[in-house]
Amino acid sequence: QVQLQESGPGLVKPSQTLSLTCTVSGGSISSGGYYWSWIRQHPGKGLEWIGYIYYSGSTYYNPSLKSRVTISVDTSKNQFSLKLSSVTAADTAVYYCARDSGFGDIDYWGQGTLVTVSS
Amino acid sequence: EIVLTQSPDFQSVTPKEKVTITCRASQSIGSSLHWYQQKPDQSPKLLIKYASQSFSGVPSRFSGSGSGTDFTLTINSLEAEDAATYYCHQSSSLPRTFGQGTKVEIK
Numbered sequence: 001q002v003q004l005q006e007s008g009p010g011l012v013k014p015s016q017t018l019s020l021t022c023t024v025s026g027g028s029i030s031s032g033g034y035y036w037s038w039i040r041q042h043p044g045k046g047l048e049w050i051g052y053i054y055y056s057g058s059t060y061y062n063p064s065l066k067s068r069v070t071i072s073v074d075t076s077k078n079q080f081s082l083k084l085s086s087v088t089a090a091d092t093a094v095y096y097c098a099r100d101s102g103f104g105d106i107d108y109w110g111q112g113t114l115v116t117v118s119s
Numbered sequence: 120e121i122v123l124t125q126s127p128d129f130q131s132v133t134p135k136e137k138v139t140i141t142c143r144a145s146q147s148i149g150s151s152l153h154w155y156q157q158k159p160d161q162s163p164k165l166l167i168k169y170a171s172q173s174f175s176g177v178p179s180r181f182s183g184s185g186s187g188t189d190f191t192l193t194i195n196s197l198e199a200e201d202a203a204t205y206y207c208h209q210s211s212s213l214p215r216t217f218g219q220g221t222k223v224e225i226k
Contacts, residue, residue, distance in 0.1 A: 047163065047206055049215040061216040063120075096162055104210020105153040105168035112162050 002027040004097045004110035012091075012117050018084040022110060023077075024095030026104040030055045035100035038071060038082045040093040041112070052100055053080055084106075087117045121145050123207050125218035133226045138194040140221045142207035147187045151211035154183055154192045157220075158203045166205075169191065199225050 008020035022036070029036060034093060037052040051061035053071045061069045070083040095115055098109040120146040132138050132191055142152065150170040155163035165174040167183035179194045180195040192203055207218040 046220045047208075047217040049217065051214075060213050064214075100210075102166075103169070104151055104215070105165055105174075106155075106163075106208070107165050107168075107174065109162040109164070 002099060002108045004099065004108060006095060006097050007024045008112040008115070010114060010116060012115060013119050014088055014117055015061050015085055015086055018082070018087050018091060018095075018099070018115055018117070020082045020095055020113065021059065021079050022081070023079050024099075025078070026117065028075075029073060029078050029080065032056075033102045035102060036080045037098045037100050037106065039096045039098055039106075039109075042090075042093045043059070043095070045081075048083065049096075050084075065087070092117045120214055121209050121212055121216050123209055123216055123218035125205075125207060125221050126196050127221060128219065129224070130205065130226050131224045134199055135143060135196050138223060140192045140202075140205055140207075140223075142185075142190045142192070142218050144188045144190075144209060144211075148209045148211035150186050151209055152183075152185065152190045153181045153208045154181075155206045155208060156201075156203045157206065165207060194223075197223075197225070201225075202223050 003025045005023045012018045035052040038050040053059045073080040079096045088089045094112040096112045097110040101107045150151045152170045154167040157163040175205045204220045204222045
């Protein structure tokens with residue numbers, strides 16, 4: 001059973017960079033076939049897809065965030081990461097890491113981590 | 120970007136009733152439509168993939184149908200544990216997008 005776990009600071013100051021890491025267990029990122037994704041949910045709101053990365057390092061980002069987002073992968077640690085720069089209060093959200101099955105459905109999700117942007 | 124519009128936004132339902140949630144896409148997406156259930160303070164869980172395929176372990180009372188631009192999630196004989204918000208999600212094109220969600224409350 002694949003499990004994903006987000007980690008990182010729960011509080012980030014405005015204008016700084018939000019950094020989160022997702023650790024995958026029960027499966028290897030480098031086995032291929034899956035897209036490792038980041039999705040966020042503003043408090044009390046719906047889901048927003050941020051982007052994903054393949055084990056090879058190829059990425060796709062949501063155009064709405066593209067200028068500020070970087071997703072990277074470390075296959076040796078079986079982890080992938082999210083960096084979001086120049087954050088504002090509008091970036092306060094629960095951030096989920098998740099696995100896209102390779103066919104578009106998201107079959108495994110992390111528990112989510114709340115990141116608050118505040119001074 | 121493909122916009123997904125769900126209806127209704129909210130539904131209050133009696134146990135054992137049938138629930139129908141619709142999702143309309145702004146352009147044809149074939150069958151690349153998936154449904155998720157999110158309970159309070161939990162992460163979303165995949166229910167239905169590719170419009171009508173049940174994900175492993177999902178109770179048989181959940182079913183999906185549709186293709187093109189119009190899709191439906193049906194919950195037959197609602198149970199108390201089905202109180203949640205339901206989201207549709209398309210994987211036909213990038214960026215991936217989600218519907219705004221439908222909250223199902225148990226009366």
